[in-house]
Amino acid sequence: MKIDKENYCIILAGGKGKRLWPCSRNEKPKQFIDFFGVGRTQLQQTFDRFIKILPKENVFICTNKEYAPIVREQLPALHEENLMIEPVNRGTAPSVAWATMRVCRRNPQANIIVTPSDQLVLNEEAFYQNLEESFYFVSRHDNLLVLGVQPSRPEPGYGYIQKGDFIQPERAKVAKICTVKSFVEKPERDFALMFMNSGEFLWNTGIILSNAQYLNLCFRQLFPEVLNRFDNSRTDITIEEEMAFVYEIYPSYPNLSIDQGVLEHGENVCVMNCDFGWADLGTWHALYEYLSRGEGDNVIVDSEVMIEDSHNNVIKLPKGRLGVINGLDGYIVAENENVLLICKKGDSSALVRKYVNEVQIKYGDEYV
Known part of the structure; x- marks a missing residue:
């Protein structure tokens, strides 16, 4: 074009x-x-x-x-x-x-x-x-x-x-x-x-x-x-x-x-x-569907992770962090600054929005 x-x-x-x-x-x-x-x-x-x-x-x-x-x-x-x-x-x-x-x-x-x-x-x-x-x-x-x-x-x-x-x-x-x-x-x-x-x-x-x-x-x-x-x-x-x-x-x-x-x-x-x-x-689910999956159908997004006996997860950690994960199936594991999220992948979009709203009400803007 x-x-x-x-x-x-x-x-x-x-x-x-x-x-x-x-x-x-x-x-x-x-x-x-x-x-x-x-x-x-x-x-x-x-x-x-x-x-x-x-x-x-x-x-x-x-x-x-x-x-x-x-x-x-x-x-x-x-x-x-x-x-x-x-x-x-x-x-x-x-x-x-x-x-x-x-x-x-x-x-x-x-x-x-x-x-x-x-x-x-x-x-x-x-x-x-x-x-x-x-x-x-x-x-x-x-x-x-x-x-x-x-x-x-x-x-x-x-x-x-x-x-x-x-x-x-x-x-x-x-x-x-x-x-x-x-x-x-x-x-x-x-x-x-x-x-x-x-x-x-x-x-x-x-x-x-x-x-x-x-x-x-x-x-x-x-x-x-x-x-x-x-x-x-x-x-x-x-x-x-x-x-x-x-x-x-x-x-x-x-x-x-x-x-x-x-x-x-x-x-x-x-x-x-x-x-x-x-x-x-x-959404985390969309990331999981479109990105390349490694062993156990896990999606690891630009992160350092040791993973064993775990399947169907999407994981995103900050630079300088190492994740060691065992026995996890179908979860989102995401960390950034002062928040760590671990929740079932499923239809995660509505769930994550719910947590954002509840965290903001209970703990304030610095966590959202």
Whole structure:
């Protein structure tokens, strides 16, 4: 895929990453951690992936005031005016609306891809091929296009997309794009198994594409009281004027994700069936499913461990720690700073969130 100056990327990097606690903490969530010991954090790897196919001045990062210094430190090549710092936390929909507004003024003919900052892409060549097809489609049609992947297991921690009718190949360039019947967020395991076996559902990667004008229109319909106060036709507005306006209106936004606000209620939403080796590395269970397993089907994440008579565990310890483990089956063992977590792997996402909330109430913020 050649570099295309018409294409822009918005990377979402404001999440707390609670499901990977205690390694992901409030002061430094998972996207800012070199979780696998490869020398680059997940945010850096996402940035690296996109500047191969579009100019770095076309990459925007959405985050909050707390994490802005970390983003600047980890991405010195990022243009300062492309760092979108939310004054208050209001979910992904308001932050993407703001970034879209800025892209539209910079280039009204732009196409936009919105992506989380903490996903695994195993096959970059296939990923770039899917993006080329996706950008082709959205540049010619007023649609929101979500990238989906075929489920490989009944994962309750992911979102699911029910496919509708195929879009004609002459419109889509490829016969992989369907309309969307429904979105289902994090179903129970029994439902996830039913979705997988039906063949009608894809995992929702959270990666969304659209042409900038249509995406901006969707946000104006979603937030009319807020965005209609801003004259988007003005191309001479300064960054300072825009910031003053945004900081004034931002508290008026509802706390809303882009999935809830735009995708689930949009009229022209489509999904592409992709196969680029995707994983949302937001849960311990997802890490276990996607990383290489050693003896006893244990996953040891960049850690020094002596392990015996133990099976189906995922283990993550700090540098300088040695773990000696015997007789453990199906557990998460994770240590970071002042917290050690040992719990059944199972459907660990909800369990870890529960512990985070209880620890915060009982022991305070320093443990979360």
